[in-house]
Amino acid sequence: MTAYFMHFFKKIKIIVVLVAILLLVAMANKFTLYDDNKILIKDVMISKNNNLYNVSFIQELKLDDLIKEAIDKGIPLVFKITLKIVKLNKISPDNTIKKEVRYYRIKYKALRKIYRIFDINEEKYEYKNLDQAIQKMLKVENLEFSFVDDGMNYELWLNVSLDKKKLPKPLQVNFFNKTWSMNSGNSIHKMEN
Amino acid sequence: MKYIITIVAFIGITLLILLAKAISNSELIPGDSFRILLGLNILFICSLIGLIAVQIFRLLQSVKKEITGSRLTLRLVLSFALMGIVPVLIVYLVSVNFLTKSIESWFDVKVESALEGGLTLGQKSIDILMRDIELKGKSIAYSIGNSEPDQRDSLLTDLRVKFGIQDAVIFDQDSMIIGVSSEKNNLIPPIPNTEDIERGGQGFFGKIEEVSGEQIYLKTFTPIISKSAMSKKLILQLTQPIPPSISNLALSVESVYDEYQQLTYSRNSLKIIYILTLTLVLLLALLSSVAASFVISRRFSAPLAMLAGATKEISKGNYKKIIPEQGKDEIGVLISSFNSMTSQLGEATRSSERDRERLEDARTFLETILAHLTTGVIVLNGKKVIQLNNISASRMLTNKKITMNNEPMKEVIARNLLFKPLYDFVELYIDGNKNNKEVSQEFKLNKDKQERTIMLQITPLIGNKGKSYVLVIDDISEVTQAQRHSAWGEVARRLAHEIKNPLTPIQLSAERIQHKFKDKLSKEDSDILERSTNTIVNQVNALKIMVNEFAEYARPPKIQKDTIRIDNLIEEVIDLYEINDIIKVKKDKNIPIIYADQNKLRQVIINLLENSQDALKEIKNPKIKIFIKKKVNEVELIVEDNGRGIPDEIIGRIFEPYVTSKKTGTGLGLAVVYKIIEEHEGKINIDRIKNSGTRVTITLKAEGK
Numbered sequence: 070m071t072a073y074f075m076h077f078f079k080k081i082k083i084i085v086v087l088v089a090i091l092l093l094v095a096m097a098n099k100f101t102l103y104d105d106n107k108i109l110i111k112d113v114m115i116s117k118n119n120n121l122y123n124v125s126f127i128q129e130l131k132l133d134d135l136i137k138e139a140i141d142k143g144i145p146l147v148f149k150i151t152l153k154i155v156k157l158n159k160i161s162p163d164n165t166i167k168k169e170v171r172y173y174r175i176k177y178k179a180l181r182k183i184y185r186i187f188d189i190n191e192e193k194y195e196y197k198n199l200d201q202a203i204q205k206m207l208k209v210e211n212l213e214f215s216f217v218d219d220g221m222n223y224e225l226w227l228n229v230s231l232d233k234k235k236l237p238k239p240l241q242v243n244f245f246n247k248t249w250s251m252n253s254g255n256s257i258h259k260m261e262n
Numbered sequence: 263m264k265y266i267i268t269i270v271a272f273i274g275i276t277l278l279i280l281l282a283k284a285i286s287n288s289e290l291i292p293g294d295s296f297r298i299l300l301g302l303n304i305l306f307i308c309s310l311i312g313l314i315a316v317q318i319f320r321l322l323q324s325v326k327k328e329i330t331g332s333r334l335t336l337r338l339v340l341s342f343a344l345m346g347i348v349p350v351l352i353v354y355l356v357s358v359n360f361l362t363k364s365i366e367s368w369f370d371v372k373v374e375s376a377l378e379g380g381l382t383l384g385q386k387s388i389d390i391l392m393r394d395i396e397l398k399g400k401s402i403a404y405s406i407g408n409s410e411p412d413q414r415d416s417l418l419t420d421l422r423v424k425f426g427i428q429d430a431v432i433f434d435q436d437s438m439i440i441g442v443s444s445e446k447n448n449l450i451p452p453i454p455n456t457e458d459i460e461r462g463g464q465g466f467f468g469k470i471e472e473v474s475g476e477q478i479y480l481k482t483f484t485p486i487i488s489k490s491a492m493s494k495k496l497i498l499q500l501t502q503p504i505p506p507s508i509s510n511l512a513l514s515v516e517s518v519y520d521e522y523q524q525l526t527y528s529r530n531s532l533k534i535i536y537i538l539t540l541t542l543v544l545l546l547a548l549l550s551s552v553a554a555s556f557v558i559s560r561r562f563s564a565p566l567a568m569l570a571g572a573t574k575e576i577s578k579g580n581y582k583k584i585i586p587e588q589g590k591d592e593i594g595v596l597i598s599s600f601n602s603m604t605s606q607l608g609e610a611t612r613s614s615e616r617d618r619e620r621l622e623d624a625r626t627f628l629e630t631i632l633a634h635l636t637t638g639v640i641v642l643n644g645k646k647v648i649q650l651n652n653i654s655a656s657r658m659l660t661n662k663k664i665t666m667n668n669e670p671m672k673e674v675i676a677r678n679l680l681f682k683p684l685y686d687f688v689e690l691y692i693d694g695n696k697n698n699k700e701v702s703q704e705f706k707l708n709k710d711k712q713e714r715t716i717m718l719q720i721t722p723l724i725g726n727k728g729k730s731y732v733l734v735i736d737d738i739s740e741v742t743q744a745q746r747h748s749a750w751g752e753v754a755r756r757l758a759h760e761i762k763n764p765l766t767p768i769q770l771s772a773e774r775i776q777h778k779f780k781d782k783l784s785k786e787d788s789d790i791l792e793r794s795t796n797t798i799v800n801q802v803n804a805l806k807i808m809v810n811e812f813a814e815y816a817r818p819p820k821i822q823k824d825t826i827r828i829d830n831l832i833e834e835v836i837d838l839y840e841i842n843d844i845i846k847v848k849k850d851k852n853i854p855i856i857y858a859d860q861n862k863l864r865q866v867i868i869n870l871l872e873n874s875q876d877a878l879k880e881i882k883n884p885k886i887k888i889f890i891k892k893k894v895n896e897v898e899l900i901v902e903d904n905g906r907g908i909p910d911e912i913i914g915r916i917f918e919p920y921v922t923s924k925k926t927g928t929g930l931g932l933a934v935v936y937k938i939i940e941e942h943e944g945k946i947n948i949d950r951i952k953n954s955g956t957r958v959t960i961t962l963k964a965e966g967k
Contacts (some may be wrong), residue, residue: 090305142527143520179523180384180516181470194468237297237524239531 072143107131107228108148108253115225115258117218124152124212128229128253130203135248137199139240140184145176147235148206150189150227152214154260157222166223169214175202184212227256274310274550277303281539299427303542315554330574331567340554340557346551354544361536369526377519384512388504392480395502398425399484400466403498406432406441407486419443427960429501432486434494435463452599454477454499460482462497478504479514509512565593569600581608638735644728646671646692647672658735680707684735691720692731704738713914714739743918750919750933755816762809765802781957811930815919821859821941825965829853829890831860835867836888843872844878849890854964856897862938869931870958876924877905877956897962904955908948916948 109129116123132140140146156169171189178185178195184202186194189212196202231251233241240249281303284296321339324332402421409417414432422430427839430450432441444451454462461467461485471479479501486496503509525532556654568585574584585597629652632639637656640648648666656664659674659681666674675685683705691701702719719734721818776795780788829849836845870884878884880902889900908916908923915921917936922929932948939946944962951957 077515090308142523144524144527178379178516179519180388182385237528239528239535239828241296 083101107133107251108231110227110229110253110256113225113227113256113258115260117261120215120217122214122216124214124225124227125208125210126227126256128207128209129206132203133248140175140177140199143177143179144237144240145174145175145235147172147232148231150209150229152212153226153228154216157223157224157228167214167216169212171212173206173209174235175206181208223260225258225260227258228254229253230254268720270310270313270553271550273436274546275308277306278543278546281542300538300542303546307542307545307549310546310553313716314549314552314556317553321556327348330570331563334566335556335559335563338562339555342555342558343552346555347548350543350544350547350551354540358537359539361540365529365533365536365744368715369529373376374522374526377515377522381519384515386481388470388478388512391504391508392470392482395427395480395482395500396466396468396484398427399482399500401425401838402427402430402500403484403486406496406498407488412873415441415443420775426514427500427502428847429499431499431501433459433499434495435459435497440496451499451501454483459497462499463495472513474840476509476513477506478509480504528930536957569597572600572604576604576607578608579611581605581611597668617836636737638733640666640671640735641723642671642688642692642731642733644692644730649730651743655733655735656663658737681716683707684716687718688720688731688733715742746918747933747937751816754919754930755810758809758816761805761812765805765809769799769802772802780900808928811928811934815930815934815937821938822858825855825857826860826863827853827900828856828863828962830886831863832867832890832899835864835871839871839875844884845886845888847890848890850892854897855891855893856962857965858962859938859943863940866935866938866960867901869935873931874903874956876906877903877907893961895964897964899960899962900957901960902955902957904951907954907956910950913948913950917946 073095078244107130109131111127111129113124113126136146148174150171152169152171155163156166166244173186175184175186177199178181181195183195183197184199186196186205188194188200188205189209194202194205213249228255231249233249236249277299280299284299302855306462321332321336325336402418402425405417406414407420418430418432418441429444429446430442431439431451433454434440437453438455440455442451458467458469463485466482466484468480471481473479480503482500483500484500486498488494488496504512565585565588572583572585583604584601588594632652635652636654636656639650639652640655643649643651647668647670649668651666656662656666659678660666662677671685671688675681687703687705700716700719700721705716705718707714707716715738717734717736719736721734722733723730723732743828772795776792779791783791829847832847836847839845852955854929874886878886883904885902885904887902887903889898891898891900906923912921917932919933920929921933922931936946939960939962942962944960946961947959949957949959
């Protein structure tokens, strides 16, 4: 019996090793993607005009001092808004029908001592004060997308996150710093027909 | 394995190069890929650690099992690993220290102050230009406000040109353009946003704008205070580019300042990345060197392990072990020499083995000869202890087929005193002064009431282990008996020849004398003559019978063999006798046919039956028993009677001529029987039955055997 198990173990040991490696990678990934609900989406308004949808929402951004310091040091912060239309299925898994990605960003211009913001429609705004600039970023308006509603069950999934790919490389690969992990999680809303 | 090592080495080098490239050129590999690259490197390191762990485990197992070469491999691995680890560790520590200090040195206070100074200088320059445009704008606004509406356009153009402004636009509060003047003719400037116009309506407001990050523009909004209280509130917008020399410089300083600030901010992350990368490189290098040390150690130790293994094989006697030759270096030469030595050793051993086999054959041959010798051979040392003896010797001295090695001969003889005279002679010889000469002596011993003639020969041997003696003991009784039979045969032949010839003339002469003088003599004389001549004739006849018997005994061996059934022959002979009622025959089933001379065998049976018949005279209840027995490849014939038996004093010589217990007879009957059986290569034995009577046992070979 022992010999059988040893033989079996020898056969599967490569699989065991691979599974262990995958688990380690997953744990490492989980560790690095850790976020602290620093972005909160609220007051989502969805309006519809024919097949054109317009989404607006307010977000709370908990920017800690390190991030504010980073902004003051001229590091650009790019936030990514991901909007997904998900079809709800009773038996099979839900599937994404449409996906829209928009960005808004803030950058401090040292020469002029201003905070420059580009909203989701690439409109430019400049502020002398960081709080004013942040206040401007909190309100997301006129996120428009087209979608033909066929009367089925759909959900709108909203997600706002700090796009770490746009950060300077040293900050991107610093696995041990959780400051830059900002993700709202999915804010899910039923789409009215 | 070779391919795996090559592939692993290739992957390791590729990962190292990619990592180094990623560090030196951040644009080449984006952040995500860098993370993947780091992950791959870590995975590769883990794989290497696993591989090395497995190798170490196997090596330790080999050492535990005492597999040849494993200890040497372990020692080499440790040496190579230490040789790699120590310098790499030193380089690593120095590099980390150097790197940390280098990164810190980038963020010198002086550099930061210089950059801030540059930036401030740019800001001050722009502020001065802004102040200049502010004054110009206020002056133009004052002039426009005090002019008539129909003169505004020309005045605006004149003042713009006069003050060297690029664009001048007059808006009302509803963002409607009232007047325009521009260096670029007919170009309508973009309408500012409402917020700017509102702010401009409240008082002077200036802003700086960048176009494509290359050119900086100064834009001012100045309210125009009209002399007419009824007229609308107007705002003057002036747009003036900053001179390219100042603009480029300011933007360049801003860009560098930004980068510097970003670097300052990510200083710790930068250190972590560099140290992490350096650590990965170190681990890759270290583990690769350890992994390589396994390969190199095995390469080095493999031929030596083979040599050690081969040495063990040779120690076990396997001289066929040849190690594959490897290169022409010292190890190659060593292996070549070893193979040559093994080959020579093998040849020498084979030669020695052949000699040993020859010696063994010779010894076996000698032992076989000794074992099959009917002559007893004994080797004694100086203390008269038996060193060697053959089967015949032990059979003679102990009646058993046992070895008597290391037994004092005295003890052996004590168990069988028959040979005591021999031992006395041996003792006398060995202890005497003339024991360097070969001697021989004949002994007459009485064994089982039979006289045996034993010849003893002693030969001294001088060897490395001292003096020893070879005793050759030969029972020559048969030879002497045969010699006696031969002598008797010669005597009989001569007697027959010399006596037989004159007998017939004697008999004829006696009969003629009787016939011629019988009637001429007186009755008394005639009776004397008749009695005398009858006596002569009778004696001659008796002599003839005796001579015929001698002739029969002395005849040359001439037999005519044929297949016969001995049981039939016996029954045929018995039928001739009147006393056949006292003869009882008992025979086994399926008596084999024998190949013999029927007439001679008939004579044998007749002689034996006549002897028995003679012995049974005056015996009450006489009996003769004949047994015919089937033996392995032989037929045994036993003739028993309950007669007087043979006296002990003659039984040993009963087969010799003239040896008889009967008052009448020539004593040639059993001699003839013995001769006939001998001619048939059979055996005959005669012995007394316990109470009374005689038993004659004859053994003859079955046909074809």
